[in-house]
Amino acid sequence: MRFFKGILQKVDQLLTGRRPLDEELLEELEEALVQSDVSFRTASQIVEKLREEARNRRISDSDGARTLLQEIIAGMLAEGNAPLGFSPEPPSVYLIVGVNGTGKTTTIAKIAHRLKKQGKRVLLAAADTFRAAAIDQLELWGQRIGVEVIKHRERADPAAVVFDALQAARARKMDVVIADTAGRLHTKVNLMEELKKIGRIVDRELARPPDETLLVLDATTGQNAVSQAEQFGKVVPLTGIVLTKMDGTARGGIVITIKDDMHIPIKLVGVGEKMDDLEEFDPKAFAEGLFA
Ligand SMILES: Nc1nc2c(ncn2[C@@H]2O[C@H](COP(=O)(O)OP(=O)(O)O)[C@@H](O)[C@H]2O)c(=O)[nH]1
Ligand SMILES: [Mg+2]
Numbered sequence: 001m002r003f004f005k006g007i008l009q010k011v012d013q014l015l016t017g018r019r020p021l022d023e024e025l026l027e028e029l030e031e032a033l034v035q036s037d038v039s040f041r042t043a044s045q046i047v048e049k050l051r052e053e054a055r056n057r058r059i060s061d062s063d064g065a066r067t068l069l070q071e072i073i074a075g076m077l078a079e080g081n082a083p084l085g086f087s088p089e090p091p092s093v094y095l096i097v098g099v100n101g102t103g104k105t106t107t108i109a110k111i112a113h114r115l116k117k118q119g120k121r122v123l124l125a126a127a128d129t130f131r132a133a134a135i136d137q138l139e140l141w142g143q144r145i146g147v148e149v150i151k152h153r154e155r156a157d158p159a160a161v162v163f164d165a166l167q168a169a170r171a172r173k174m175d176v177v178i179a180d181t182a183g184r185l186h187t188k189v190n191l192m193e194e195l196k197k198i199g200r201i202v203d204r205e206l207a208r209p210p211d212e213t214l215l216v217l218d219a220t221t222g223q224n225a226v227s228q229a230e231q232f233g234k235v236v237p238l239t240g241i242v243l244t245k246m247d248g249t250a251r252g253g254i255v256i257t258i259k260d261d262m263h264i265p266i267k268l269v270g271v272g273e274k275m276d277d278l279e280e281f282d283p284k285a286f287a288e289g290l291f292a
Helices: 009-015 023-035 040-056 062-078 104-117 132-145 158-171 189-206 223-235 254-262 283-290
Strands: 092-097 122-127 148-150 176-181 212-218 240-244 266-270 278-280
Touching: 009 023, 009 062, 023 040, 023 062, 040 062, 040 254, 062 254, 062 283, 092 104, 092 189, 104 122, 104 132, 104 176, 104 212, 104 240, 104 266, 104 278, 122 132, 122 158, 132 148, 148 158, 158 176, 158 189, 176 189, 189 223, 212 223, 212 266, 223 254, 240 254, 254 266
Parallel strands: 092 176, 092 212, 122 148, 122 176, 212 240, 240 266
Antiparallel strands: 266 278
């Protein structure tokens, strides 16, 4: 996880060079966490744990604090962590949601590419019908990775696209259907209703909810990502988060906050624009890389 090196740069700087682990350092650490996009609440929780554990284990300098902090963060992130789920009754259905520009379509291509390499039969549903360009973009990715895309015309009912994709997937014995959706402002009620409708179609056709409803969040948007997670979480039950653009941030603290605040597992991490730039989220490696 080379990309994660230094995403808590401010914290790293504080712990570099030996110094005593005293109240002053603890305070500075809390501030550095907040500056790295960890929320106040989570940052003070982390520092409180650090203070307590340091006392218990008689750790008194910044070197020890570094290891301890890594342990604490890894522990927080590991809770409830799980890889992408598959249904015993194919096709498994993944619904990809999130605000415009966060990286949904790119992420779908990356996931499809990864699954295909694992030998799975994947079908994409172009249920972002809002703009013709969005359909074209998914289709282009489909061609590149060699995966078929089910599409309708621009402005067609997204739920109808998903319906068709499910039918096609069954007929062709596909393993996984991944549905793109229109990027919507989480404040737009009617657009959010559309998402619910897609969920209902999956429910009706498969007699179960989507196997994954993944919220795509742009790691560079900081606290705004938390509010997106809250809003989307009210509309559809989210099963996981994909954090994109981790290659472009030195403030990866948002990962910790989202996990701690929302209790939604982070499943995948986007680290670039190419089809291979997707990593499974490994809490321990992540925490170790934070200030390696
Ligand atoms: N650097 C970087 N760019 C990304 C990543 N994921 C997506 N992007 C870029 O973000 C932009 C928006 O992506 P797109 O998939 O179209 O977002 P959508 O509107 O949510 O479907 C594109 O230029 C992508 O190449 C990532 O992990 N890292
Ligand atoms: Mg898109």
